Amino acid sequence: MPASNGGASPRRAGSDSRDSRGLAPPEGDTTAGGAEPIPTTAPAPIKAVPVRHPGRWVAIAVLAVLAAMLVNTILTNDGFRWDVVGKYLFSPPVLNGLKNTLLLTVLSMLIGIVGGIALAIMRLSPNPVLSYVAGLYIWLFRGTPLIAQLLFWNFLAALYPRLSLGIPFGPEFVSFDTNQLINQFTACLLGLGLNEAAYMAEIVRGGLQSVDHGQSEAAGALGMSRGQTLRRIVLPQAMRVIVPPTGNETISMLKTTSLVVVIGYFELMTSVQRIYSVNFQTIPLLIVAALWYLALTSILSIGQGFVERRYGRGVHQGPTGARLLPRRKTAGAK
Amino acid sequence: MTDNGHGRPMVEAVGIHKSFGHVEVLRGVDLTVLPGEVACVIGPSGSGKSTFLRCINHLESIDSGTMTVDGELIGYRRRGDKLYELRESEVARQRRDIGMVFQRFNLFPHKTAIENVMEAPCTVRRTNKKQARESARDLLDRVGLGNRCDNYPSQLSGGQQQRVAIARALAMEPRLMLFDEPTSALDPELVGEVLDVMRGLARDGMTMVVVTHEMGFAREVADSLVFMDEGKIVEAGTPREVLANPKHERTQAFLSKVL
Numbered sequence: 001m002p003a004s005n006g007g008a009s010p011r012r013a014g015s016d017s018r019d020s021r022g023l024a025p026p027e028g029d030t031t032a033g034g035a036e037p038i039p040t041t042a043p044a045p046i047k048a049v050p051v052r053h054p055g056r057w058v059a060i061a062v063l064a065v066l067a068a069m070l071v072n073t074i075l076t077n078d079g080f081r082w083d084v085v086g087k088y089l090f091s092p093p094v095l096n097g098l099k100n101t102l103l104l105t106v107l108s109m110l111i112g113i114v115g116g117i118a119l120a121i122m123r124l125s126p127n128p129v130l131s132y133v134a135g136l137y138i139w140l141f142r143g144t145p146l147i148a149q150l151l152f153w154n155f156l157a158a159l160y161p162r163l164s165l166g167i168p169f170g171p172e173f174v175s176f177d178t179n180q181l182i183n184q185f186t187a188c189l190l191g192l193g194l195n196e197a198a199y200m201a202e203i204v205r206g207g208l209q210s211v212d213h214g215q216s217e218a219a220g221a222l223g224m225s226r227g228q229t230l231r232r233i234v235l236p237q238a239m240r241v242i243v244p245p246t247g248n249e250t251i252s253m254l255k256t257t258s259l260v261v262v263i264g265y266f267e268l269m270t271s272v273q274r275i276y277s278v279n280f281q282t283i284p285l286l287i288v289a290a291l292w293y294l295a296l297t298s299i300l301s302i303g304q305g306f307v308e309r310r311y312g313r314g315v316h317q318g319p320t321g322a323r324l325l326p327r328r329k330t331a332g333a334k
Numbered sequence: 335m336t337d338n339g340h341g342r343p344m345v346e347a348v349g350i351h352k353s354f355g356h357v358e359v360l361r362g363v364d365l366t367v368l369p370g371e372v373a374c375v376i377g378p379s380g381s382g383k384s385t386f387l388r389c390i391n392h393l394e395s396i397d398s399g400t401m402t403v404d405g406e407l408i409g410y411r412r413r414g415d416k417l418y419e420l421r422e423s424e425v426a427r428q429r430r431d432i433g434m435v436f437q438r439f440n441l442f443p444h445k446t447a448i449e450n451v452m453e454a455p456c457t458v459r460r461t462n463k464k465q466a467r468e469s470a471r472d473l474l475d476r477v478g479l480g481n482r483c484d485n486y487p488s489q490l491s492g493g494q495q496q497r498v499a500i501a502r503a504l505a506m507e508p509r510l511m512l513f514d515e516p517t518s519a520l521d522p523e524l525v526g527e528v529l530d531v532m533r534g535l536a537r538d539g540m541t542m543v544v545v546t547h548e549m550g551f552a553r554e555v556a557d558s559l560v561f562m563d564e565g566k567i568v569e570a571g572t573p574r575e576v577l578a579n580p581k582h583e584r585t586q587a588f589l590s591k592v593l
Contacts, residue, residue, distance in 0.1 A: 212440075214436060214438055214440040215440060215442065217393060217436070217440065218434075218436060218440035218441075218442070218499075219442075220393065220426070220429065221391055221393065221429055221432070221433075221434035221503075222429070222430070222453070222454035222458065222502070222503070222506060223426045223427065223428075223429045223430030223454060223458045223506060224426065224453075224454060224457060224458055225422065225423055225426050226422060228457050228458070232453065232457055233442055233453075236444050237442075237443065237444055311444070313444050313486070314443045314444045314445065314446075314486035314487065314488055315443065315444075315488065
């Protein structure tokens with residue numbers, strides 16, 4: 001590959017590459033007002049010996065050797081038992097566990113996000129009582145172990161055998177047996193969801209506070225109410241800051257759901273453990289679980305990308321096409 | 335000065351005081367702006383002129399004095415001789431009739447130019463989308479940006495952004511427009527296009543209170559000129575009087591630096 005001796009000049013030649021390079025991306029030209037006439041004769045490109053990067057080649061060589069070793073061991077070490085992996089990857093107990101992992105992740109994240117938004121709004125409220133209560137909630141739920149919270153919800157009946165709806169200190173209308181109302185699944189959701197809400201609250205608060213105060217002032221000056229300003233102006237802009245850490249939380253939740261084993265519920269990890277505790281194929285079954293987790297994480301990452309693009313409107317389309325890492329441009333210019 | 339109508343002043347500020355903590359920013363400001371009048375407020379930075387402007391639409395609350403816009407007390411309701419603070423929704427209703435243009439534009443970056451202009455009519459007045467879009471297009475045409483409707487603010491120059499911001503304020507059909515140093519954040523060559531739009535507004539009879547450093551604009555467009563320093567109005571009069579023949583020495587000192 002002749003990349004070292006003049007990688008820049010042959011790629012620069014030719015009129016089409018000059019067009020795409022231009023002075024600014026096409027949007028920039030249109031916003032700048034008068035479109036600059038593109039010169040008919042291209043100026044001669046700079047001919048210079050590019051900077052050599054011997055370190056890169058060494059790094060590539062080292063990594064190539066390591067990768068070859070990895071592939072080799074995966075293919076030749078019989079301990080991996082890929083036949084066992086294949087046998088269990090789509091087996092009913094694994095798929096059943098997978099279903100529970102998904103269900104718990106989606107529902108507890110839903111509780112977490114809705115609860116987190118509510119808590120963040122309370123935390124930022126001018127009402128000191130609301131703000132304090134939200135702060136107390138966040139302190140309590142972030143400050144105690146999730147395992148303890150899961151166990152607490154599961155054994156709530158020990159504390160309150162019956163739960164009822166009614167007037168406080170007055171008559172009751174309906175009353176339920178706590179153990180029937182809060183089964184294992186509900187206890188899982190309460191534990192995971194309410195804990196997640198505390199973390200989401202801080203993420204949402206950070207997002208809301210990242211929006212310039214001038215935005216709510218402008219909305220207020222137009223006669224929009226506080227609620228309208230929040231819904232239409234502040235929250236959509238905060239989403240840009242909120243989405244990436246929320247993606248983190250979701251991916252983390254995917255694996256945190258395995259904690260439900262402490263109250264005797266099961267999901268992907270538990271299912272896999274049950275199988276290898278019987279057949280002692282520990283490594284192959286861990287690979288089964290890992291493959292599913294990786295697959296789900298990949299899907300979530302792609303989904304996160306879509307959501308980020310949705311809320312990045314108006315940000316990535318600057319006149320200079322300003323992005324943090326203009327990858328194509330540096331590759332061409334250097 | 336053109337007094338078109340009922341004769342009551344559009345803005346009537348009496349003895350406005352305002353402190354931030356221990357710092358007294360406004361120390362008894364009185365100002366009357368008649369309908370159709372353009373009042374320019376000049377003064378050194380820190381003189382309280384922006385704070386005063388923000389008191390007119392209750393973005394800042396006042397500590398004492400009374401602020402009236404078109405005969406309506408701003409931020410409070412008087413019943414008998416008692417004052418009641420207005421609820422948030424009532425303040426919002428008062429603000430609908432007062433347009434404001436900020437130094438830093440404060441356009442909504444996640445909305446296109448036309449969506450910025452449509453936002454308030456749609457959410458506040460519940461105008462239907464189609465109608466709001468039509469009038470937004472007219473407004474953008476009026477500020478010379480009819481061909482920039484679908485651009486995001488980040489794709490517009492500072493001058494274009496500020497013109498969108500003016501169109502956005504006009505979309506609520508305000509009776510009064512407040513301008514808070516509308517050209518201070520602009521590159522020098524973009525100042526003219528914004529002042530042109532404001533000149534047009536003044537010609538159409540809009541009542542305007544303009545905090546500005548553009549002495550040329552003040553001289554040409556303003557009906558009255560107010561010089562503020564240290565939270566007080568030091569001198570007021572027609573621009574000709576104040577700019578050409580300042581009586582107070584602080585005005586003289588300030589003008590000698592900026593003119």
